[in-house]
């Protein structure tokens with residue numbers, strides 16, 4: 001085990017994949033530039049050569065279709081977008097080709113393509129550099145969607161994604177890149193489709209993903225100090241979804257709160273609430289709840305984003321309301337030491 | 352080709368060059384204070400193209416741009432204070448604080464919007480021109496784009512349609528050799544002239560020195576005259592160079608994607624200094640006039656920043672407005 005940042009863990013996964021399988025290629029805007037996509041692709045071209053690790057023209061749609069073709073030929077391409085919002089230019093290739101190919105040709109050939117998309121937030125990323133569209137991708141049959149929250153999972157899930165025979169959308173949050181965590185050495189994979197319980201408790205089930213898991217950890221530990229033991233499930237995979245773990249937890253707790261980094265309407269959180277309502281109606285002792293981003297784009301001005309994202313204190317408030325138990329969340333809010341629009345003091349803009 | 356601009360126009364060009372430079376440098380100087388909390392893509396070194404637009408297009412002509420749009424907005428006549436306020440995230444900003452540096456608008460000046468997705472406004476500019484054609488005005492739609500944007504499929508689709516319909520579109524391509532940290536050589540075949548690509552699709556084209564504001568003015572003046580006479584789309588490729596980092600306030604020649612020597616060679620062809628020296632040599636201006644011009648611009652820029660800083664932030668509730676038009 002090593003302590004690595006989330007970004008270094010991704011770099012480690014790419015390095016391992018490129019080492020153990022000559023079919024792996026890694027490309028995308030800025031892949032070999034001095035910043036190396038926030039450090040995630042740093043050093044890879046020097047080690048594996050410009051044939052396998054390369055920059056590309058500003059042509060997201062074509063470069064995705066080219067990834068599909070390369071995958072059909074037998075390569076295992078990993079395409080990276082510095083923002084998910086840029087990948088929207090490639091929806092046609094993702095949805096009509098990558099996701100459909102195996103199905104529409106009667107299972108003749110798979111598309112082992114991994115597409116990394118980085119999601120921004122804060123520091124004026126604004127309406128077109130901050131979208132969390134996991135629900136869109138999860139809505140498309142034929143795609144797998146993963147959303148790691150920890151450095152260890154980032155590495156393990158990326159390796160699984162690359163060696164999965166299907167197109168996988170790998171959603172990584174910019175705010176997680178500098179977070180450190182335990183990362184297993186070598187080719188250690190985290191299976192797709194399996195959630196992970198990060199805290200155990202019987203009072204309520206909290207389901208989260210990506211940065212919401214980090215936010216939930218603060219809330220759950222604060223709740224524990226106030227005598228409320230929550231079950232915290234980090235989804236890790238959005239599709240396939242680990243229904244078994246969520247349903248079993250709700251069976252025990254009788255309460256479900258789902259957190260989402262995307263907009264409320266049509267969210268993954270909504271899908272989970274619906275699925276649990278169908279599967280475990282009789283287990284529920286209270287109406288399930290969702291906490292997600294409002295149904296508005298993220299504005300640029302810091303004055304307009306103060307209450308936009310779900311915060312730990314809101315999670316505490318929601319749990320308190322669902323348990324009908326007064327808990328003052330103000331001390332938790334007061335612990336935050338850096339401005340609301342940056343992940344930490346280390347971030348001074350611009351991107 | 353149009354002769355060089357008369358003394359009045361060449362002085363106006365100097366004013367716009369200096370004003371854009373001053374604004375961009377002031378943003379760079381103050382950015383580390385941490386009060387402009389959004390990505391900024393500055394145009395220091397690339398002022399000549401926008402300055403030429405300032406004296407070539409009419410107010411009722413329309414323009415759209417991309418992520419690096421401060422100069423274009425100012426060149427098209429956009430309100431300076433509203434732009435600075437927008438970058439500061441203030442209620443008085445041109446987009447009410449919702450858009451920031453990458454989403455500028457001043458409809459009164461014909462600046463219809465700049466957006467952050469590369470190539471995103473190219474078809475929008477063509478659509479504006481479609482409207483012009485259908486209403487029979489003699490307006491022009493100006494689309495600012497970079498050398499990176501011509502790699503996007505939407506550029507080809509849009510240009511094809513503009514040519515097909517003979518729309519009054521002026522494509523103004525600032526070729527600054529880079530897309531972020533990626534040089535042209537890694538993105539397009541060696542020896543390509545971007546204007547030739549546009550010509551092959553059927554646009555009328557011209558290429559020139561994007562750091563020589565009089566040359567840009569001359570090419571643009573001819574293109575605009577032809578456009579108003581119904582020529583159909585024009586594509587201007589103007590060679591220039593960004594001095595500061597791709598995004599942010601600092602110099603970044605040290606990080607390894609371009610050489611200090613290359614930067615210095617371009618800096619020696621500073622569009623502002625070269626034009627100023629030329630006008631002094633011609634006797635069109637003198638040192639005292641330059642000093643007055645600088646002082647005026649300093650005053651205007653200082654006032655805009657002071658107003659932006661003093662302006663209120665939007666009410667928190669404003670985050671949840673403007674989603675739809677109408678009730």
Ligand SMILES: Cc1ncc(C[n+]2csc(CCOP(=O)(O)OP(=O)(O)O)c2C)c(N)n1
Nearest residue numbers: 086419467468469497498499500529530531
């Ligand atoms: C579709 C899309 N892909 C990638 C980006 C990231 N990006 C922002 S600016 C930029 C450079 C574009 O280069 P160019 O068009 O030459 O403009 P310049 O920055 O040189 O002015 C890129 C790739 C983006 N904003 N949108």
Ligand SMILES: [Mg+2]
Nearest residue numbers: 497498527529
């Ligand atoms: Mg460029």
